[in-house]
Amino acid sequence: MKITEIETLVCHARMRNWIFVKVVTDQPGLIGWGEATLEWHTRGVTGAIEDLKPLLIGEDPRRIEHLWQMMWRQHFWHGSGVTRSTAIAGIDLALWDIAGKIHGVPCHELWGGRVRDFVRLYCHLGGGNLEQFYETPVDHAKQFGELAQAAVEDGFSAFKSMAVPPTMPIEGAKPVRAAEACVSAMREAVGEEIDIMVDCHARPSPAMGMRFAKALEPFELYFFEEPCWPENLESLAAINAAVSTPIATGERLTHLAAFRDLFEVRGCEICQLDLTHCGGFTEARRIAALADVHRIALAPHNPQGPVSTAASLEFGFSQPGYIICESVHNDVPWRDDVVQEGFSVDQSNRTVTPNQKPGLGVEINEDEVRKHPFEQEIPQRVFYEDGAVGDW
Ligand SMILES: [Mg+2]
Structure with missing residues (x-):
């Protein structure tokens, strides 16, 4: 062959x-x-x-x-x-x-069979736009609450949001209060049975990441993501040690040795390896074994397309440490024309039962793919108030 x-x-x-x-x-x-x-x-x-x-x-x-x-x-x-x-x-x-x-x-059968009956999905509410946090702060917090409620009405028991404004390396109380207001609105809207996650997109400095982490600790987040650059290992470890909220990171790490360094300093409690960036299943399975030694959970990063989602789910059904699958809630309306998936989603509670088809269980319609050729992505640019470059 x-x-x-x-x-x-x-x-x-x-x-x-x-x-x-x-x-x-x-x-x-x-x-x-x-x-x-x-x-x-x-x-x-x-x-x-x-x-x-x-x-x-x-x-x-x-x-x-x-x-x-x-x-x-x-x-x-x-x-x-x-x-x-x-x-x-x-x-x-x-x-x-x-x-x-x-x-x-199915792939998960190749690795010893399924280790769970279903996988829970979470969605992303978006957010993170600097102007919206400060121009209409009350409305902005309210909007987070409404989006949270809508996600729960759509069946999700967990969701993520960028409820933290971008900040310069050091700022005062204003951004911290803005983040608190948004997270408070979400918690008030959905109660304590729903899991809320906040993603900082690695935009804060370690000092600001620490302040956000401490300020949001009372809201009992499911996890708090990328509170500073992923290469600031000692700062991730300090933040993870300073708060009871589990810290999540790993979507920008691409290989086993980088995860070894992260785990050794206990820089996170949740490893967000991305199956499409970390060398695929072959390397991901090694990373998962290493995470298991440290009792670090797995919640793969997955905002990409349908094959990535199928891969995340196959991985999830085979890995004991896997806790939840990221999903794109409002995807393109023609998704089903491009791909047929082997798994099924219970829309009432957004859980997935295992794929029954061989491999990843996906079929791609190449004629439909050709209807949507490459387009240059819109540049995502963040500048601080003084014009200096920030992280997106
Ligand atoms: Mg992220």
């Missing part, structure tokens, strides 16, 4: 371009689907996949670990840069899809 071709199909879906990766074999009808979506870097990733192709064409797709080692270690540079680790992930997911199809079982 041989790999004969690796193709990328780019599908523009609202704010991002989904990059589907198709690995073709010499066996009639046997193909694998992966995803390598990386916002604002679409051409870089499709180019990186082109660069990896000469390593893989003619190789046996069943030798997944062997091929992963080739993709990671050959070509001199290791695969840890996000463009390449995303390209590797897209191909790796497709190879596991092929493995499932060869054996006629």
Whole structure:
């Protein structure tokens, strides 16, 4: 059995371009689907996949670990840069899809069978716009409350929001009070049975991240995400130690050694590895084993497309430490035309039962994908009040 071709199909879906990766074999009808979506870097990733192709064409797709080692270690540079680790992930997911199809079982069955009956989904309420926090603060907090209520009415038992304004490296009470007002409005709207998460998008400095974490501690968040840059390991650890709220991070880490460093300092309680950026299932399973040693939970980052979601769910049904799956609530209206999924969602409580189809269980309609060609993403730019560059 041989790999004969690796193709990328780019599908523009609202704010991002989904990059589907198709690995073709010499066996009639046997193909694998992966995803390598990386916002604002679409051409870089499709180019990186082109660069990896000469390593893989003619190789046996069943030798997944062997091929992963080739993709990671050959070509001199290791695969840890996000463009390449995303390209590797897209191909790796497709190879596991092929493995499932060869054996006629869903991917989670390849790794020892399912470890739970269902997976809970959460949605994202958005937010995080500087002007909205300060121009109409009362209305803005109220809006968070309304969005929270709407998510619960849609069946979600958990949701995330960017209820923290962007801040300069050091600011006073104003942004902290603004964040408190928004989180308070959400808690008041949904009560204590619902899990609320707040994502800082790694915009605060460690000092501001600490202040937000302490101010929001009384609201008993399910988790508090990226309170400072992911490379500030000692600061993540300090914040995680200072509050009882579990700290979450990991979506921008791309390889096992980076997670080792994070876990060793206890920089988080929830590991948000991204299956499409951390080298796919092959590396993610190593990261999960390492997280397990530290009793750190898994909640993969997943704002991308349908193959990424299918991958997150296959992973979730096979990993004991997996707690919840991120989902895109208001996706493109033509999603079902592009993809058929193997799992089903109970809309009344937004839980997912396992995929029954082989591999990732997804079927991509290539003609429908071609109706939505690449479009340049809108630049997301944040500047502080004084004009200096901030993080988005
Ligand atoms: Mg995040």
